[in-house]
Amino acid sequence: MRALTWQGKRDVRVETVPDPVIKAPTDVIVRVTSTGVCGSDLHLYEVLGPYLDPGDILGHEPMGIVEEVGSEVTALSAGDRVVVPFNVSCGDCYMCDRGLHSQCETTQVKERGTGASLFGYTKLYGQVPGGQAELLRVPFGNTLPIKVPDGPPDDRFVFLSDVLPTAWQAVEYAGIPPGGTVTVLGLGPIGAMAARIALHRGASLVVGVDLVPERLSRAHADGVKAFDLRRYGKDIGDAIRDLTDGRGTDAVIDAVGMEAHGAPLAKAAQWGVGLLPDAVAE
Ligand SMILES: [Zn+2]
Ligand SMILES: [Zn+2]
Known part of the structure; x- marks a missing residue:
């Protein structure tokens, strides 16, 4: 073969x-x-x-x-x-x-x-x-x-085989309260699927962050509030807080992946996209 x-x-x-x-x-x-x-x-x-x-x-x-x-x-x-x-x-x-x-x-x-x-x-x-x-x-x-x-x-x-259950598990672990809000960092296959699953399971707002135009437009078409990190940079946390009465989303899913060490998106977590300190992964 x-x-x-x-x-x-x-x-x-x-x-x-x-x-x-x-x-x-x-x-x-x-x-x-x-x-x-x-x-x-x-x-x-x-x-x-x-x-x-x-x-x-x-x-x-x-x-x-x-x-x-x-x-x-x-x-x-x-x-x-x-x-x-x-x-x-x-x-x-x-x-x-x-x-x-x-x-x-x-x-x-x-x-x-x-x-x-x-x-x-x-x-x-x-x-x-x-x-x-x-x-x-x-x-x-x-x-x-x-x-x-x-x-x-x-x-x-x-x-x-992988993408759907992995993304489903991420949403499960994120513990989004009923009708709550979530930020998904990274809108590759897992992030995009997690965002869709969060919407499917009743999240009232799903924020997605990425810097690839095709990913952002796909997420937007799926009903995600998509933020282009190239535009917001270190202000991305403020931009999301502005959307959520200054609080930030209820949960954060890091779907950037370990492949992205040193990539600008990996920094987004450190910049405090979420406001709940223990929900922000290093
Ligand atoms: Zn076994
Ligand atoms: Zn895989």
């Missing part, structure tokens, strides 16, 4: 590699039809290089069609359409039973002190071959893949 492989710092290539095969009786093989590229993949492109080997297959946001199932897979059969969550979890351990799938004790990489394994995401997370590939071996075929209906196009479902 063809797959995107890591070869070295700032060096990734589509190569021909062996097809994945069923190893455990609960494995399934998925033929990937759509797969996302994540801001988190930038870590692999740069700083996490020491934890990859040349040839490692990247990617953790795939969906596709089940091609083959192991002998103990009863929940899926060949031809089923599935989304594959980025987080490899067994669905059946102490942590999974409590909904803490990112700490799945079956796939946890204990020797590295990290959480559960992830597809396509370094030795720190299990060195599991990833989904930017024509075929993907998915363990825990009875519980991990999410079956979705045939019909609507892939982009109605593919965000279930």
